[in-house]
Every structure is written in structure tokens, then in C-alpha cells.
Amino acid sequence: MSVEQLPLVSIIIPAKNEGENVRNTVTSALQSKTDYPFEIIVVDDGSTDHCCRLIAPRVDGNRLRLITTQGIGAAPARNLGADHAKGDYLIFCDAHLYFEHYWIDQILELIRSGVADAVSPGIASTEHPTYVGYGQTLNPRLGISWLRQQTKPTEVAILPGGCLAVSKNVFFDIGGFDRGFRVWGFEDIEISIKLWLFGYKCFVQPAVKVLHLFRKSHPYTVTNEHVYYNMLRMAYSHFNDSRIVNTRKLILHSNPMMIDKDVLLHGALAQRIRYQGRRKYDDNWFIHKFQIPF
Numbered sequence: 001m002s003v004e005q006l007p008l009v010s011i012i013i014p015a016k017n018e019g020e021n022v023r024n025t026v027t028s029a030l031q032s033k034t035d036y037p038f039e040i041i042v043v044d045d046g047s048t049d050h051c052c053r054l055i056a057p058r059v060d061g062n063r064l065r066l067i068t069t070q071g072i073g074a075a076p077a078r079n080l081g082a083d084h085a086k087g088d089y090l091i092f093c094d095a096h097l098y099f100e101h102y103w104i105d106q107i108l109e110l111i112r113s114g115v116a117d118a119v120s121p122g123i124a125s126t127e128h129p130t131y132v133g134y135g136q137t138l139n140p141r142l143g144i145s146w147l148r149q150q151t152k153p154t155e156v157a158i159l160p161g162g163c164l165a166v167s168k169n170v171f172f173d174i175g176g177f178d179r180g181f182r183v184w185g186f187e188d189i190e191i192s193i194k195l196w197l198f199g200y201k202c203f204v205q206p207a208v209k210v211l212h213l214f215r216k217s218h219p220y221t222v223t224n225e226h227v228y229y230n231m232l233r234m235a236y237s238h239f240n241d242s243r244i245v246n247t248r249k250l251i252l253h254s255n256p257m258m259i260d261k262d263v264l265l266h267g268a269l270a271q272r273i274r275y276q277g278r279r280k281y282d283d284n285w286f287i288h289k290f291q292i293p294f
Contacts (some may be wrong), residue, residue, distance in 0.1 A: 006054055009038040009104055010087030010168075014077035015052060015095035016045045017219035022095040023054040026064065029093070033101040036108065037236075040064045041081045042095075046071030049219070051095075075177035075187045078161075082168070082176055085234045090171055094162040096213035098126065103208045110153055110203055117200035118166040118192075120159040121208035122150070129211060133206035136160055136188075140230060140293045141250055144189065150206040157290035159195075159202050161188030163210050174198050178233065184218065185227035190234040196289075199236060199280035224253045232259055236268035237275055239283045243294065 006096060011029055015022040039062070044052040046069055059066045067084060069077060078092050089108055103121060110116040124132040124261055133146030135156030144158060178190050195202050228251045235247035248256050287294060 003125070006036050007088035009036045009089045009091060009108070010082075010085035011038055011040045011091045011093055012078060012081035012085060013040065013093050013095050014043045014045055014074060014081065014201050016077075017047050017049045018051045018095040019219070020051070020054060021213060022051050022248055025093065025095050026055050026058065026096050028098045031065075032099040034104040035102075036104050038063075041084055042066050043077045043081045044068045045073070045077040047260075068210055069257060074181050074184045075181035076179070078187070079176045079179065082171060085168065087168065089165060089167050091163065091165040092161060094212065096126075096215075097163060098211040100209060103210060106208045107205050110205055111167060113181065115153060115201075115226065116203035117170050118159055118164060118202045119153075119205050120156075120162075120196050120202075121163050121210045122206050123160055123162060123210055123212050126211045126213045129209075132209055132256065133140060133160070135202075138189070138292045138294060139202060142189070142247065142294060145203070150204055153203050153205055154208075156202055156204045157196070157286070157292065158189055159204070159281040161191070162212050162252060164188065164191075165185075170195075170200055174200070178230070178237070180212065180233060180268075180271070181230045183220075183226040184222045184230075186230040186234050190230070190237070193234070193238050193283075193286060194275070196286050197275070197279040197281050197283070225259065228254050228256075228259050229263060232263045233266075233268050236263060236272050243283060246294065 026040060051067055058064050107119050107121055110119045122132045122134045127167035134150035135147045136144040139145050161215055174194050177187050192202055232247055235244045248260060251259055
């Protein structure tokens, strides 16, 4: 297949108060070799540090585009980038990554061959490049645990949102990232569960390693209420009644009944009904398949 026949890829990078990181990420993406034509869409989600001014000289409206918002949150910012994407394939990337040559090609190979519907690479720390996580699973508190020592493309429960590739058709078929999520938290967990329950397959591609800057804190405000809200909304969307109760019990540093009331007020039950009407598998299937202790 010639280069001219390869489909366009849209790399979507949400950024908020990233300092020089967003420029470094964009530079790395532009310098990495690939046979695929691609565009980069940076979504500046209300940054106050003017981090995206550093990429302004490269913004040409074609290879690199910049969208500005007023702080809509991580999931909505990703959805907004997808709404503006021209590519047939979407790759969602954090604004603090470094790429190797032909990373796009090897990730998309799994999708275009029909092996997978959504794919993440191995992800390593910029400080410890030999420590690589190959996808994730969930622990009893619905936190993520990294998987190790994958040598071939493998099904995984959770795809890290820091670098996640999916076809545009599949992304919009599932409704994208949750449309009601706030600020930050559970975006990658929710979309991975949704992909699996709707009948799609999530794989890690260990032949690709992307370096990720792991930070000790966010460069913007994230509260317990934001994270708990997203967690419980995810539970109402995808879990059975007993698991919703168990999820509510995980809310320790906020008022669980107030969070529950807020989640229900903003359409969680209607979304639950929609999802149950079209999913192929239920949460028992997902929990059993990946032996998740929850």
C-alpha cells in the first residue's frame, strides 16, 4: 500500500497548564517517523500558564491545529478534539509524552488488521524508561494496576488514556468519552469498560513504547468530589446494582449521598438505560473475563 492510500490519523492532545511539556510533545510527534499522514489537534482547556503560546508559531491550521476552551474538563476536551478531527483514526495523547519512530504504524496495524478495535502502547516513565506498563487492570478499590511483561499484542481490561488509539467510527459509535464527566478522573477506565461491553476489543501493543511524564500532582485543581462523581457515574452507567452500592462505599472523603444525588440529577439513569439497551456483554462478563476483584 502506498503512502498516498494510507488514511489520515488525528492525534488529539488535551492540554492544561502544561508549561513546556505540550511543546515537547508536539515536537516529538512531528519528528517521529511514520508512513501515515497525520494531523495534531491541541485542545487548550483553559490554561492559565499560556503553555500553548509555545506552539503558536507552528500552528498552521492543517498539520497542527489549536482549539481553545474555558476549562471543560479532560473527557469533554478529548471529545471536542474528536469532533474537529479529519482523520479516520484517532489517537488521544497526554501533553507530556515522547514518541519513537513508527509508533503510529505499529499501533494502527492491530486495528486495521481487525485484531483490535482500540489499542494502547507500552507506557514507560520518562525518569525510568525501563519500567514499562503494558495496559492496566482494576484493583478492589477501582484503582488501576499496571500490567507487566507482555511480549505480544494482548487483550487488556483498561487502556491507559495517556495514549489510546481507536477508529473514528468506533469512537463515535460508543459515544466517545463520557459526556457528563467533570474535570478529571476515570476517563480511560470508563471508555475501556464501555468498549468491551459494547462488543469491541482492547489490546496493548508491546512492540511500541511511549515515554510518559508521571507527575506527583496536577497542574490544575482536581477535588475528591470531581473524581468520586466520575467514579459513581461510571458505576451507574455500567455496573449492576450491587456493584453500584460497592462503588458508593468507596467514597470516603466526601458525602456519598450528596455525590449520588448529584450523579442521578445529571442523567445517569437515562444513560444506564441507553447503554443496557445496546451492550453485548454485562459487567459480570467483564469482571470475570479479567478476574477483577470487585
